[in-house]
Amino acid sequence: MTPTLIPPAQLLDRLRWRYATKTFDAARKIPADTWSALEDSLALSASSFGLQPYRVLVINNPATRERLLPHAWNQRQVTDASHFLVFAARTRVTETDIDGFIHFIARTRGVTPESLADYRGMMTGMLLSDAFRPLVPHWTARQAYIALGNLLTSAALLSVDACPMEGFVPAEFDKVLGLAAQDLASVVCCALGYRDAEDSYALAPKVRLPKSELLRVL
Amino acid sequence: MTPTLIPPAQLLDRLRWRYATKTFDAARKIPADTWSALEDSLALSASSFGLQPYRVLVINNPATRERLLPHAWNQRQVTDASHFLVFAARTRVTETDIDGFIHFIARTRGVTPESLADYRGMMTGMLLSDAFRPLVPHWTARQAYIALGNLLTSAALLSVDACPMEGFVPAEFDKVLGLAAQDLASVVCCALGYRDAEDSYALAPKVRLPKSELLRVL
Numbered sequence: 485m486t487p488t489l490i491p492p493a494q495l496l497d498r499l500r501w502r503y504a505t506k507t508f509d510a511a512r513k514i515p516a517d518t519w520s521a522l523e524d525s526l527a528l529s530a531s532s533f534g535l536q537p538y539r540v541l542v543i544n545n546p547a548t549r550e551r552l553l554p555h556a557w558n559q560r561q562v563t564d565a566s567h568f569l570v571f572a573a574r575t576r577v578t579e580t581d582i583d584g585f586i587h588f589i590a591r592t593r594g595v596t597p598e599s600l601a602d603y604r605g606m607m608t609g610m611l612l613s614d615a616f617r618p619l620v621p622h623w624t625a626r627q628a629y630i631a632l633g634n635l636l637t638s639a640a641l642l643s644v645d646a647c648p649m650e651g652f653v654p655a656e657f658d659k660v661l662g663l664a665a666q667d668l669a670s671v672v673c674c675a676l677g678y679r680d681a682e683d684s685y686a687l688a689p690k691v692r693l694p695k696s697e698l699l700r701v702l
Numbered sequence: 703m704t705p706t707l708i709p710p711a712q713l714l715d716r717l718r719w720r721y722a723t724k725t726f727d728a729a730r731k732i733p734a735d736t737w738s739a740l741e742d743s744l745a746l747s748a749s750s751f752g753l754q755p756y757r758v759l760v761i762n763n764p765a766t767r768e769r770l771l772p773h774a775w776n777q778r779q780v781t782d783a784s785h786f787l788v789f790a791a792r793t794r795v796t797e798t799d800i801d802g803f804i805h806f807i808a809r810t811r812g813v814t815p816e817s818l819a820d821y822r823g824m825m826t827g828m829l830l831s832d833a834f835r836p837l838v839p840h841w842t843a844r845q846a847y848i849a850l851g852n853l854l855t856s857a858a859l860l861s862v863d864a865c866p867m868e869g870f871v872p873a874e875f876d877k878v879l880g881l882a883a884q885d886l887a888s889v890v891c892c893a894l895g896y897r898d899a900e901d902s903y904a905l906a907p908k909v910r911l912p913k914s915e916l917l918r919v920l
């Protein structure tokens with residue numbers, strides 16, 4: 485049985501160790517059991533309604549990474565990191581999606597879809613409204629960012645380095661990965677692996693607002 | 703000295719324990735040292751450029767929570783949780799903001815602002831462009847969602863329950879909290895504390911896409 489919590493000091497030690505890794509050790513791969521845990525942590529991310537309206541593309545093919553590279557300002561994290569992920573958010577949510585999700589909940593929890601009518605109504609009322617439709621891609625992207633935030637913390641706890649990346653051309657990534665036909669759009673990436681011993685950014689003092697400025701107690 | 707990582711099984715145990723808590727034990731408060739660690743974890747969240755373009759409002763005043771309650775569909779997490787946070791994202795980013803940030807980096811890292819000219823140019827080129835300006839509130843919101851994702855995982859590791867909440871009327875929250883005058887807009891909330899023993903949602907099986915569907919290996 486695992487202990488029920490970790491000491492606060494250990495959590496903060498890991499979060500302070502984390503930084504946006506610029507240079508990865510291209511020879512070092514994430515071990516299979518560690519990677520599996522990171523996959524599980526992604527799958528356990530929270531999302532609004534539990535809908536998980538995004539997919540996480542794990543780009544293992546070196547040729548595909550090379551094709552993405554010029555559309556990410558040639559940042560070598562794309563090709564050098566052990567793992568390179570593209571978060572692709574749904575560009576629309578349909579009634580069919582919602583019904584599929586309702587049936588999935590019903591099967592998982594052993595209840596009838598009819599018993600979830602109120603929950604279904606909340607979802608359709610929000611997600612299918614004319615007012616909300618143009619905001620759907622922004623909303624699905626936000627859910628993907630929750631998963632990104634969880635991933636960065638989970639990786640740090642497992643001493644895996646990461647570089648979250650917005651510096652790429654989403655439209656070009658979408659073309660290379662054929663995302664539009666799947667109602668998906670790339671919104672953010674994350675390289676994962678192990679920092680190169682020469683990456684000077686690892687030693688740079690963290691730049692963070694004082695808590696008294698970031699947090700406002702009312 | 704703290705250990706350098708936690709076992710993957712312990713991380714996953716904590717992430718499986720986490721759920722969107724519907725009923726909090728109103729009598730149970732987060733201890734000061736645990737809360738302080740959660741504040742620190744928020745401050746250590748990653749953000750694009752490191753800009754932290756949001757503020758986290760900690761609503762401790764019971765009267766203020768009561769005023770927010772009707773604008774959150776009377777969900778009792780607002781008033782019953784030990785802590786109630788509102789993430790408020792910047793609605794605009796100005797050249798003055800960027801220069802202030804550049805000087806803050808320079809002071810923190812003991813370099814000259816001039817040495818950061820390229821970094822400054824990257825930020826102004828993106829954030830101040832006419833094309834990007836309408837997207838700024840979406841972009842700042844995404845950064846806040848990274849912090850939310852980190853917070854949810856950090857809280858779970860410390861065995862603190864949480865309920866991320868989008869079910870509120872942002873315009874009404876903004877009025878109650880006087881946010882517009884500060885170029886801020888509420889984007890998401892998070893209640894934190896301890897689950898009530900009677901909260902049946904704690905026992906409901908998790909509904910999650912199989913990894914083979916959420917993740918696509920290319």
